[in-house]
Amino acid sequence: MSGYPQVQSLEAxxxxxxxxxxxxxxxxxxxxxxxxxxxxLRLELQRTVLSTNYGTFRKLQNGRSVDP
Incomplete structure (x- = not known):
């Protein structure tokens, strides 16, 4: 049993x-x-966004145009 009264009453x-x-x-x-x-899913989405942003950053850094 937990030390919290609400949990104890719920368990009872x-x-x-x-x-x-x-x-x-x-x-x-x-x-x-x-x-x-x-x-x-959230972590995978963040990873995808970060890699996409990094790819865009590298293209801009190398002076290449970035497709919309």
Whole structure:
């Protein structure tokens, strides 16, 4: 049990309803999986933007025109 009263009351409530805690844990697992996927997508997007910006920077630095 956690040291926080809200969590303790939630845990007590979940234990009063058999099977409900299993559903909550499955939902939490799904949520965390989606969050993990979201973080990976965001990192991939940042990496793409950074590499695109770096490529544009290098072209400008070398005096070449940059296509729109």
């Amino acid at each position: 409530h979940l234990h009063l309803r058999p099977g409900f805690d299993v559903l909550v844990m499955e939902a939490l697992r799904e949520f965390l999986l989606l969050a993990k996927i979201g973080v990976r």
